[in-house]
Amino acid sequence: MKKVIKELKPYVPEKTLDEMKSELGLSKLVRLSANENPYGTSKTVKDAVVNWAYSQSNRYPDSDATELRQLICQKFDLDPKQIVFGVGLDEVIVMLSRVFLEPGDVELISSPTFSEYALHAEIEEAKVEKVPVLANGGIDFSGMLQAITPKTKLVWICNPNNPTATFETVDDIENFVKQVPKETLVLIDEAYIDFVTEKNPSAMDLTKKYSNIVVMRTFSKAYGLANFRVGYAVFSKEVAEQVQKTRLPYNVNSVAQVAATAAFKDQAFVADVVEKNAVEREKLQKFFDKVGFKYYQSQANFIFFQYEDASGLAQYLLENGYLIRTGLLPNWLRITVGTSEDNQTIIKLIEKYLG
Structure with missing residues (x-):
C-alpha cells in the first residue's frame, strides 16, 4: 500500500438525515450544510426516470x-x-x-x-x-x-x-x-x-x-x-x-x-430555482448586515459567515432541526440558502440565540 494512502485524511461525508434525526431525537432535520437544491427536481425528471x-x-x-x-x-x-x-x-x-x-x-x-x-x-x-x-x-x-x-x-x-x-x-x-x-x-x-x-x-x-x-x-x-x-x-x-x-x-x-x-x-425549472435562490440569499445577507455578522458577498446558493461562537450557534441550530456546515475555518460557518420558510425560521432562531 502507498504510504500516502495510510497517512491520508479522507473526505468524510455527513451521516444520513435519518441517522442524525435518530441520534438527536428530532422529528425533522433540514440539511443546509451540503449546498443541495431545496426545491427538489424538475417534474420532467421524475417522468423520464419512471418511464x-x-x-x-x-x-x-x-x-x-x-x-x-x-x-x-x-x-x-x-x-x-x-x-x-x-x-x-x-x-x-x-x-x-x-x-x-x-x-x-x-x-x-x-x-x-x-x-x-x-x-x-x-x-x-x-x-x-x-x-x-x-x-x-x-x-x-x-x-x-x-x-x-x-x-x-x-x-x-x-x-x-x-x-x-x-x-x-x-x-x-x-x-x-x-x-x-x-x-x-x-x-x-x-x-x-x-x-x-x-x-x-x-x-x-x-x-x-x-x-x-x-x-x-x-x-x-x-x-x-x-x-x-x-x-x-x-x-x-x-x-x-x-x-x-x-x-x-x-x-x-x-x-x-x-x-x-x-x-x-x-431550463424553466432551473430559472425558477435561480430566481428563488437570489431572493432568499439577499434576505439572509440583509439579516447578517442587521446583526453585524461578517460574510462574503455571495453569488452561489450558500453564504459563508463569521461568528465568534460558531460552534455554539451551529449546535443550537442543529438541536432545533437545522444542520449547517462547520469546520471550514475557525469561527466561520457555511449555510445553504434554503426555502423562504426555512430561512425565516433560521433568522428567528439566530435572533433568539443572540438574545
Missing part, C-alpha cells in the same frame, strides 16, 4: 452519453469531442489529478476552497501550494501568478468559490490565463455558476480560445440531481482525448443520463 425502460437494465449504458452530449454541445456551441463525463465532478477531479499530476509536481489552489482538489493531488503524491483569498473572499490572481513555477501543473479556480461563495468575472479569469504558462492547466470549477446573477458569468467560451483551460459543470446543484451523480468537463479537443483514456467506459449509468437529459431540457 425509462427497465427491460434495458441488463445492458450497459451509452458510454458516450450521446443525447446529453449533443444537448450540451448545442447550448454552448461545442465540439462533442471536447466533453468528458464523470460520476459527478468528484470523478472528473480524480481523472484530472491522475492524468496531469506525478510525484513532485505542484498543484495550486486558493485557500479556502473545495477540499477534494488537494485530496486527490495528495493521492498522486503532488505538492499542494495554497494562496489565501483576498479580504473580500475573492481569488488573489496576482498572488496565484507569483506562486506559479515550472513545476506547477494544475491551477484550480472554483467559481463561485466554495466555501466563500465569491464570484470572479470572465474578464478577470481570462486576464489571469493569458499570463499563465501554456504548460500549466487552469481548471475552472463552475459547479455553482447557475446561481450567479451577473450577465454572461461562464468561462465556457474560453475553452475555444485557450488549450490550457478546462471548465467543469455539474447537475448536482441548480438542477437538483445530487443523487444521480452527473458532471462533465469541457477541454480543448486534444486534451479531452487524453483524459478520455482514463475514464471508466460505462461510468454514467442510463438512469442518470435519462435524468440529466430531462433536467437539462427543463
Whole structure:
C-alpha cells in the first residue's frame, strides 16, 4: 500500500438525515450544510426516470452519453469531442489529478476552497501550494501568478468559490490565463455558476480560445440531481482525448443520463430555482448586515459567515432541526440558502440565540 494512502485524511461525508434525526431525537432535520437544491427536481425528471425502460437494465449504458452530449454541445456551441463525463465532478477531479499530476509536481489552489482538489493531488503524491483569498473572499490572481513555477501543473479556480461563495468575472479569469504558462492547466470549477446573477458569468467560451483551460459543470446543484451523480468537463479537443483514456467506459449509468437529459431540457425549472435562490440569499445577507455578522458577498446558493461562537450557534441550530456546515475555518460557518420558510425560521432562531 502507498504510504500516502495510510497517512491520508479522507473526505468524510455527513451521516444520513435519518441517522442524525435518530441520534438527536428530532422529528425533522433540514440539511443546509451540503449546498443541495431545496426545491427538489424538475417534474420532467421524475417522468423520464419512471418511464425509462427497465427491460434495458441488463445492458450497459451509452458510454458516450450521446443525447446529453449533443444537448450540451448545442447550448454552448461545442465540439462533442471536447466533453468528458464523470460520476459527478468528484470523478472528473480524480481523472484530472491522475492524468496531469506525478510525484513532485505542484498543484495550486486558493485557500479556502473545495477540499477534494488537494485530496486527490495528495493521492498522486503532488505538492499542494495554497494562496489565501483576498479580504473580500475573492481569488488573489496576482498572488496565484507569483506562486506559479515550472513545476506547477494544475491551477484550480472554483467559481463561485466554495466555501466563500465569491464570484470572479470572465474578464478577470481570462486576464489571469493569458499570463499563465501554456504548460500549466487552469481548471475552472463552475459547479455553482447557475446561481450567479451577473450577465454572461461562464468561462465556457474560453475553452475555444485557450488549450490550457478546462471548465467543469455539474447537475448536482441548480438542477437538483445530487443523487444521480452527473458532471462533465469541457477541454480543448486534444486534451479531452487524453483524459478520455482514463475514464471508466460505462461510468454514467442510463438512469442518470435519462435524468440529466430531462433536467437539462427543463431550463424553466432551473430559472425558477435561480430566481428563488437570489431572493432568499439577499434576505439572509440583509439579516447578517442587521446583526453585524461578517460574510462574503455571495453569488452561489450558500453564504459563508463569521461568528465568534460558531460552534455554539451551529449546535443550537442543529438541536432545533437545522444542520449547517462547520469546520471550514475557525469561527466561520457555511449555510445553504434554503426555502423562504426555512430561512425565516433560521433568522428567528439566530435572533433568539443572540438574545
